[in-house]
Amino acid sequence: MTSLAREPQPNERIGISPRNSSLDQRYSRQILFPGIGAEGQRKLGTARVAIIGCGATGSALATLLARAGVGTLRIIDRDYVEPSNLQRQALFDEQDAAESLPKAIAAARKIAAFNSQIVVEPKVEDLVPANIEALLEGVSLLLDGTDNFETRYLINDYAVQHSLPWIYSAAVGSYAVTLNVLPGRTACLACIFPDSPRGMVETCETSGILNSAVNLVASVAATEALKFLVGDLSAPHLRRTLLSFDVWTNEHAEISAANPRPGCRACGQHDLIHLAGEGRPHITLCGRNSVQIHERQRPIDFGEMDRRLQSQGVVRHNDFVLKFWHDPYEMTLFPDGRAIIKGTTDTAVARSLYARFVGS
Numbered sequence: 001m002t003s004l005a006r007e008p009q010p011n012e013r014i015g016i017s018p019r020n021s022s023l024d025q026r027y028s029r030q031i032l033f034p035g036i037g038a039e040g041q042r043k044l045g046t047a048r049v050a051i052i053g054c055g056a057t058g059s060a061l062a063t064l065l066a067r068a069g070v071g072t073l074r075i076i077d078r079d080y081v082e083p084s085n086l087q088r089q090a091l092f093d094e095q096d097a098a099e100s101l102p103k104a105i106a107a108a109r110k111i112a113a114f115n116s117q118i119v120v121e122p123k124v125e126d127l128v129p130a131n132i133e134a135l136l137e138g139v140s141l142l143l144d145g146t147d148n149f150e151t152r153y154l155i156n157d158y159a160v161q162h163s164l165p166w167i168y169s170a171a172v173g174s175y176a177v178t179l180n181v182l183p184g185r186t187a188c189l190a191c192i193f194p195d196s197p198r199g200m201v202e203t204c205e206t207s208g209i210l211n212s213a214v215n216l217v218a219s220v221a222a223t224e225a226l227k228f229l230v231g232d233l234s235a236p237h238l239r240r241t242l243l244s245f246d247v248w249t250n251e252h253a254e255i256s257a258a259n260p261r262p263g264c265r266a267c268g269q270h271d272l273i274h275l276a277g278e279g280r281p282h283i284t285l286c287g288r289n290s291v292q293i294h295e296r297q298r299p300i301d302f303g304e305m306d307r308r309l310q311s312q313g314v315v316r317h318n319d320f321v322l323k324f325w326h327d328p329y330e331m332t333l334f335p336d337g338r339a340i341i342k343g344t345t346d347t348a349v350a351r352s353l354y355a356r357f358v359g360s
């Protein structure tokens with residue numbers, strides 16, 4: 001008697017295979033692709049990449065590179081998961097939003113569930129001049145998952161100073177744009193945009209965003225990242241243009257970025273003003289009516305803070321965040337003293353709430 005649907009035999013371990021063969025199988029389809037091959041896969045396995053910002057683009061980049069077997073991903077994000085993220089931020093789910101989990105932590109957990117064989121280093125921090133050396137130490141490629149030009153210029157200055165490659169990626173509305181930067185060899189971000197470009201200061205809040213625009217830019221940037229990591233920097237493989245694409249109107253453009261611009265502030269004159277910045281105590285976040293207060297290291301005991309705030313409003317906390325509601329404001333506090341205050345864009349109001357409830 002034969003059956004097409006073969007019955008499992010006694011002692012047969014369905015779905016469980018020895019570690020090495022499972023590794024070979026995991027990446028077998030990617031190894032078959034000539035641009036990667038066995039040697040490329042080995043290089044990916046030893047690579048260390050930082051993803052700065054883990055919102056929509058960062059989630060998509062992290063998903064692609066983690067599944068592709070990049071050995072170490074350092075995921076840096078200052079924010080926590082909210083319901084409005086779920087439309088496009090593919091690494092998060094409803095439970096993450098209900099728990100207000102920091103995005104870096106939620107991302108690390110989700111990645112561990114689909115690839116436990118790589119290392120993810122979650123960093124719940126805001127990248128600023130004061131911590132950039134520590135946060136980006138030891139990585140060979142920087143990927144942009146941020147939502148603001150201030151941080152991108154900081155990344156660009158750092159990349160120029162350390163001659164590190166980085167990939168600029170942005171998506172807003174139906175529009176996606178990306179650029180590879182090889183400092184000293186191709187145009188840097190400041191070569192192309194000496195100042196924040198006016199047309200691109202729209203935010204997710206003012207223009208909305210399509211998840212497909214995010215996935216398009218992340219797919220292009222993640223592929224360029226693979227080329228960097230396997231060492232295929234040759235033209236025309238590694239793109240040397242600023243590529244933009246509108247997934248709704250189908251307008252697209254490429255501007256040459258093959259050469260640095262003579263006299264560029266960053267890569268020409270090495271005037272790294274963003275890296276030399278004093279840090280940013282107040283920041284209004286993208287896509288929300290909120291202000292971030294970034295104190296110098298000011299460790300907070302959540303248990304004690306929870307007890308102190310009980311009489312002032314609703315409080316709850318887990319290991320990663322403490323949330324406090326004091327109508328009409330909502331304060332989210334991180335263990336290092338950083339806070340995001342929702343319900344205002346007035347930094348003075350945010351500062352005074354922080355001083356009143358956390359301390360000045």
Ligand SMILES: [Zn+2]
Nearest residue numbers: 188191264267
């Ligand atoms: Zn430049």
